[in-house]
Amino acid sequence: MAAQTFPLACPAHLAAADADAFVADHLDAATFRRHVRARDRDVLVVEVAGAIVGYSMLVYGRPAAEDVLAAVSEQAGAELSKCYVLPEHHGTPAAVELMSATLQAAGRRGVGAVWLGVNQGNERAQRFYRKHGFARAGVRQFLVGASRESDYVMERTLTGAAG
Template identity: 35%
Template sequence: MTEMLYRDAIPADAPAIRALFAASFTATFGHLYAPADLAAFLDPMTIQAWQAEIADPAYAFHLAEADGTLVGFIKLGPASFAVERRGPAIELRQFYVDAAYHGRGIAPAMMDWALATARDRGATEMFLSVYVDNARARRFYQRYGFERIGRYTFMVGDHADEDDIMRRTL
């Protein structure tokens, strides 16, 4: 079994993050969208945009690598949902693991990092959104104590998806 390396991202990681994000999103959800909508969603996520977020202290990225290849990443950022907050909050903005590496313990390791990082940053709750039909992700988040608190319209181009907003007290 390949040994995993976990580390924080640096701006030079942006091309690999962009590639993994586009490939994972398209493999998981691409069939839901017209090509123009998918392109309108992915195209603004340039290498420069990823680099800017990696360099921004309001965000935190953590990577999983196997033999020097990026196989997963998780991104935390400022809470953005229009929901009632009970205290300082953070949002799990993106979380992707290459499908070939599912079931190898990467997701739990990354989630443990995210929860610890959120606490270290003073957050008392974490929010995320998950596509309503993504049962695998929903089960994973529920195992970590996230509860559904509302709905969110997630736009992919001109296509509106229905996501659940989930919250976990830290």
């Protein structure tokens, strides 16, 4: 699923080889097994008719990158590192359910705010995140293969334990 969905979030100018390299280096099955077992992460899935159609991953803790740390609030205690649904489920309740469950998971862990990085050219994703309460907080650089991309850093404050 990661190999299918990650390229959808990439800008049109990104070489397919760079997207493929990122998937091979960061989104392979062994890496996901480690993510699922890690105590500092939550990996969530959304299913439709028994089939997984999307996933998200929260990474708990303060950001390490200086550009992100400078952009987010002191409350930012988790990164929404991944949030993808298959293209045929864009704009459906599955995407909304996934986001809701993800924010609730962060709230249950006591996180005050969640941040994410989204490519500056990915307007569809930016609209989705704004619809779910995220606001632009700054910018960061993000390496995809050999390509250095510019992301917006967005943040959402959580209210209560339910997010």
